[in-house]
Amino acid sequence: MSREAGAVLRKESIFLTFITFIDMHTSLKTWVSLFILCALLSCKRDKSSDVISIGNVEIIHSKILNEDRTVWVHIPEDNPPDSVRYPVLYLMDGSANFKSVVGLMHHLSTAQGNMICPKMIVVAILNTQRTRDLSTTEMKSWDEKTGGGEVFTKFVAEELIPFIEQNYPATNRRTLVGHSLGGLMVINTLVKHGELFEKYLAIDPSLWWDDQRSLHEYQQALASGNFRGRSLFIGIANTINMDTLVALQDTTQSTAHFRAINSFLNTLRQSKKNGLDWQAKYYPDEHHGSVPLINEYDGFHFLYRKIPIKMELGKLKLFEGKYTHQFRAGEDLYLDIVAKDDFLSVTESWRKVEMTFRPVGKNEFYNAREKFSLQFHTNSKGKPFELVAFGRDVWKKVE
Numbered sequence: 001m002s003r004e005a006g007a008v009l010r011k012e013s014i015f016l017t018f019i020t021f022i023d024m025h026t027s028l029k030t031w032v033s034l035f036i037l038c039a040l041l042s043c044k045r046d047k048s049s050d051v052i053s054i055g056n057v058e059i060i061h062s063k064i065l066n067e068d069r070t071v072w073v074h075i076p077e078d079n080p081p082d083s084v085r086y087p088v089l090y091l092m093d094g095s096a097n098f099k100s101v102v103g104l105m106h107h108l109s110t111a112q113g114n115m116i117c118p119k120m121i122v123v124a125i126l127n128t129q130r131t132r133d134l135s136t137t138e139m140k141s142w143d144e145k146t147g148g149g150e151v152f153t154k155f156v157a158e159e160l161i162p163f164i165e166q167n168y169p170a171t172n173r174r175t176l177v178g179h180s181l182g183g184l185m186v187i188n189t190l191v192k193h194g195e196l197f198e199k200y201l202a203i204d205p206s207l208w209w210d211d212q213r214s215l216h217e218y219q220q221a222l223a224s225g226n227f228r229g230r231s232l233f234i235g236i237a238n239t240i241n242m243d244t245l246v247a248l249q250d251t252t253q254s255t256a257h258f259r260a261i262n263s264f265l266n267t268l269r270q271s272k273k274n275g276l277d278w279q280a281k282y283y284p285d286e287h288h289g290s291v292p293l294i295n296e297y298d299g300f301h302f303l304y305r306k307i308p309i310k311m312e313l314g315k316l317k318l319f320e321g322k323y324t325h326q327f328r329a330g331e332d333l334y335l336d337i338v339a340k341d342d343f344l345s346v347t348e349s350w351r352k353v354e355m356t357f358r359p360v361g362k363n364e365f366y367n368a369r370e371k372f373s374l375q376f377h378t379n380s381k382g383k384p385f386e387l388v389a390f391g392r393d394v395w396k397k398v399e
Contacts, residue, residue, distance in 0.1 A: 054074055054099070054102055055072050055073050055074040055075070055098070055102070055122070055124075056072070056073045056075075057070060057071075057072055057073075058070070058071050058072075058073055058163075060159065060160065060163055062155050062159050063159070064151060064154050064155045064158065064159060065128075065151065065152070065155050067128060069125070069126070069128065069155070069160075070126040071094065071123055071124060071125050071126065071160065072094055072095075072098050072122075072123070072124040072126070073121065073122070073123050073124075073164070073168065074098070074102045074105075074121065074122040074123075074124075075121055075168065075169070076105070076106070076109070076119035076120060076121065077119065080169055082169075084169055085169050085170060085171045086118070086119055086120055086121045086169055086170060086171065087118055087120050087121070087170075087171055087173040087174065087175065088120060088121045088122075088123060088164060088165075088168075088170045088171070088173070088174050088175070089101070089105065089120050089121070089122050089123065089174075089175040089176075089177060090123050090125065090156065090160075090161075090174060090175065090176050090177070090197070091122060091123065091124045091125065091177045091178075092125055092134065092176075092177065092178040092179070092182035092185065092186075093125075093127065093130070093178070093179055093180075093182050094123075094124025094125045094126045094127075095124070095126050095127070097124065097177075097179070097292060097296075098122065098124035100292070100293055100296070101122055101124075101177070101296060102122050104293075104296055104297060104300065105117060105119075105120055105122060105300075108297075108300055108301075108304075111372070111390040111391070111392070114371040114372075115371055115372045115373070115390070115391070116300060116301055116304055116305070116371060117300050117304045118304065120175075121164070121168055121169075121170055123160070123164055125156075125160070129144065129145055129148070130181065131144040131145065131146055131181065132144065132145040132146060132147070132148040132152075133148050133149065133151075133152035133185075134149060134152070134178070134181035134182055134184065134185050135147055135148065135149055135181060135184070135209060135210075136149040136150075136184060136185070136188050136209060136210070136213075136214040137209070137210045137213050137214055139209075139210050149184075149185055149188055150192075152185070153185070153188070153189055153192075153193055153196075156196070157193065157196055161174070161196070173198055174196065174197045174198060174199075175197060175198065175199040175200070175201065175303065176189055176190075176196070176197040176199070176200050176201070177201040177203070177296070177299075178201070178202060178203065178205075179203035179204060179291075179292050180203070180204060180205070180206050180288065181206045181209070182203070183202035183203050183204060183205025183206060183234075184202075184205045184206045184207060184209055184214070186200050186201065186202040186205065187200075187202050187205055187207065187218055187264070188214060188218070190227070190230060190232060191217075191218045191221045191222065191225070192221075194225075194227060194230050197230075198229065198230060198231065199230075199231045199232075199303040199304075200230065200231065200232045200233070201232075201233050201235075201295075201296065201299040201300075201303065202232065202233070202234045202235070203235045203291060203292050203295045203296070203299075204235055204236060204237040204239070204257075204261070204288055204291050204292075204295070205234065205261060205264075206257065207257075207260035207261055207263075207264055208256040208257045208259075208260040212260050212263070215260055215263065215264060218264065218267075219263070219264065219267040222267050222268065222271045222274055222276070223267065223270070223271050223274070224274075225274055226274060226275055227274045227275050227276035228274075228275030228276075229275070230275075230276055230277065231276075231277040231278065231302075231303050232276060232277070232278040232279075233278070233279050233280070233281075233298070233299035233302045233303055234261070234264075234265070234278070234279075234280040234281075235280070235281055235283060235291055235294075235295030235298070235299065236258070236261050236262075236280065236281070236282045236283065237283055237286050237287055237288045237290070237291040238282075238283060238284050238285065238286060238287060239255075239257050239258050239287065239288050240254070240255050240258045242255075244258075244282070247259065248262060257288075265280050268280075279302050281295075281298055283295065306360040306366040306368070306373070307360060308342075308358040308359060308360055308366070309359050309360060309361070310342065310359075311342065311359040313339060313341065313342075316339035316340075316342075316343075316344060316359070317339045318382070318383060318384060319337055319339065319344055319365075319376055319384050320337055320338055320339050320344075321337055321384075321397050321398065322334050322335070322336055322337075322397070322398040323335045323337065323386070323387055323395035323396060323397050323398065324395060324396055324398055325393055325394065325395045325396070333348070333349055333350055334348075334349035334398075335347070335348060335349070335387075335395055336349065342358065342359075343356050343357060343358045343359075343365075344356075344357045344358075344359075344365050344374075346367075346374070355367050355369075355370065356369075357374055360373070363375060363376040363377070363378060363384070364376070372389065372390055373389075373391075374387050374388070374389055375387060375388045375391075376388075384397060385397050
């Protein structure tokens, strides 16, 4: 791939490595379990290669930050066709969250998983001075540099995003994910630079920062701004270890984090005309450090959910008919499709199972229970001639 002059210093592979640490107190049962697991992993290893690579390391020199910045980049498929482009997920605290997010994205975008998400490029941003980059205002009482969040966002907007979109098969549809101070920057970016991303995932965001100075600014902006076309999911960990109602009445520093997030949520509830598509979830059994994985799973389900649209029965009837696919030689299977009210009824010939698919786009229908789409291809006259299931199986319409 081509590179801007001087932009990239090095590119390498990130290797997925299985490392096990065992201390002297490990039980015999644990030893046996680990031995079996290692044996299974070695049996499943791809014999055509000695390693499993899940991404590239890119080192970009930032003129804005006056330093080299490292990002890890995962592409969902090896050597995709030139015509294929993917949305991009930008992930803060990259070294801590990259592997788990790549795994979740793979599971939630494949037929073996739930096909909740589209296949996506994941760009993990590694830290140099975390508190400097992920804090929104300067706190002189803090031991480290602070208040560089706007400069960091400028780096992302003017250097990182253009680099990714010039050198990878990326679209301009983007998601931003961050935890703790990273979650604070997710909210800051949504409110002040909402055009940069479509979807935002703030994991237990540190809205308490600097006596909630930025929080008050966000609340004013949410009350009067226009956030149509933007989605936000917020996860809240149990950082209070007490009844939530008691915590909301508390005034000590120990509940400041929880109370700041709840104050932000109250503003979202009251700001019903700003157009923001949002949801929040409290995790009573998770603490600040354990919440990211389950929060990401729930957040991706919400952010990438298929929202049904209205379609007239006359238009639905265009998709009616019998569609066939041959999985094995001499064995033709059929889908019988009938339009009903505001959905398509799809019956499988081999199981006689009827499924409901509701329109989520002009030529796309989604089954909420099975969690996969049917995408119809149409001719120049707008008439369907085939459909694609699971993003791969092509069914031809029988005339």
